Amino acid sequence: MMNLPAELFSIINIITNAVLGSALSIIAVLPGWLSNTIISAVTGVLLLIIFKYTSNQHAIGKVRDNIKANMLALRLFKDEIAVTLQSQGRVFRSAFGLLYHSLRPMLVMILPVSLLLAQMGLWYQFRPLLPGEEALVTMKLASGNPMPEAEIIPHPGIAVTIGPIRVPSKNEIYWQIKSLSEGKHQLAFQLENQTFEKHVVVGQGFMRISAVRPGPHWSDILLHPVEKPFTPESPVQSISVDYPDRTSWTSGTDWWLVYFFIASMAFALLFKPFLKVRI
Numbered sequence: 001m002m003n004l005p006a007e008l009f010s011i012i013n014i015i016t017n018a019v020l021g022s023a024l025s026i027i028a029v030l031p032g033w034l035s036n037t038i039i040s041a042v043t044g045v046l047l048l049i050i051f052k053y054t055s056n057q058h059a060i061g062k063v064r065d066n067i068k069a070n071m072l073a074l075r076l077f078k079d080e081i082a083v084t085l086q087s088q089g090r091v092f093r094s095a096f097g098l099l100y101h102s103l104r105p106m107l108v109m110i111l112p113v114s115l116l117l118a119q120m121g122l123w124y125q126f127r128p129l130l131p132g133e134e135a136l137v138t139m140k141l142a143s144g145n146p147m148p149e150a151e152i153i154p155h156p157g158i159a160v161t162i163g164p165i166r167v168p169s170k171n172e173i174y175w176q177i178k179s180l181s182e183g184k185h186q187l188a189f190q191l192e193n194q195t196f197e198k199h200v201v202v203g204q205g206f207m208r209i210s211a212v213r214p215g216p217h218w219s220d221i222l223l224h225p226v227e228k229p230f231t232p233e234s235p236v237q238s239i240s241v242d243y244p245d246r247t248s249w250t251s252g253t254d255w256w257l258v259y260f261f262i263a264s265m266a267f268a269l270l271f272k273p274f275l276k277v278r279i
Contacts, residue, residue: 005218006229012115013225020119027123027206032251033259035206036124040263043116045275047109048268052277054105060278063097066090102279117257118225122208124256126243128201129179134161136242137198139189140215141171142235153188157181158200177241191235198239199227206251212240 027035070087077084129135139150147168152160152175163175177187179202189196201209213227214220215237221229230236245253272279 003216003218006216006221009218009221010229013221016115016119017225020116021208024119024123028208032124032206032248032256036120036251036256036259037263039120040260041267043113043260044264044267045271047113047264048271048275048277050109051102051105051279052275054108056101057278060098060101063094063101064278067094070094114222115225117260118223120256120260121223122210122226123206124246124251125253126209126211127246128203128207128209129243130204131179131182131202133202133244134176134178135244137163137175137177137187138238138240138242139173139175139236140238140240141173142237143171145235147171147173148191148235150189150191152177153190153195155185155187157183157185157202158187189236189239194235196230196234196236196239198241200241201243209243211243212238214238 024039026038030038070090073087077087137152141147147166150164150166150173152158152164157180159178159180161176161178163173165174166172167174177200179200182203183201184207185200185202187198187200189198198213199210201207208226210224210226212220212224214224214229216229216232220238230238246256247253249255250259
């Protein structure tokens with residue numbers, strides 16, 4: 001039995017996989033830079049609206065006005081040391097006030113943004129294996145148990161070229177696999193009298209990729225939302241496929257995240273005057 005946070009995120013993932021899985025399917029048909037820009041724009045505007053209705057806009061306005069007044073005092077009384085120091089202190093205090101008034105909206109937004117990023121990572125973080133390409137598969141076993149015999153059940157779309165290689169010191173078993181045909185394959189692992197499965201994606205372009213079938217920890221379940229997590233009682237605690245990185249400044253490995261934050265902030269600032277939001 002998984003703990004409560006892990007069970008909660010497992011249930012949330014079922015919902016987000018259904019909703020965002022369909023909504024983000026535009027990634028499969030659009031150029032990477034365009035799909036990430038569209039998602040960033042929509043997200044930036046939605047977060048701006050959430051910020052408006054979860055923050056104290058009146059208090060933020062007063063803090064902003066106080067900053068402007070003290071900045072003006074710094075210019076007008078720059079030769080008065082006492083006035084300058086007082087104004088600088090008030091500016092710093094007001095800056096902390098803005099941070100304080102931003103805490104509630106940030107707490108409201110952190111979970112939906114995290115869920116969105118986990119779903120986007122399925123598309124942008126890695127590229128699928130190409131036919132004929134090889135990859136490393138790692139099975140993490142529960143500690144404290146003897147190393148079991150393990151094998152990959154033969155699959156028409158996947159060939160095992162090396163393995164299993166068992167490393168007791170790490171509680172891990174490794175295989176080198178080779179993709180034979182395009183598609184979303186279900187790779188089955190036989191451990192003594194039990195069978196465990198892992199998705200393997202082979203193809204071109206943008207495809208939804210689950211690099212890890214996670215264990216029972218809630219953070220792993222959040223980061224890898226597609227496949228059902230292993231329970232604490234399972235002899236297998238995770239199975240991962242070492243997919244190749246995707247090369248792109250806007251929709252490639254790791255860089256897609258940087259582009260998303262920059263673009264979403266830019267669109268939020270662009271629409272701020274129209275939505276009359278004080279930040």
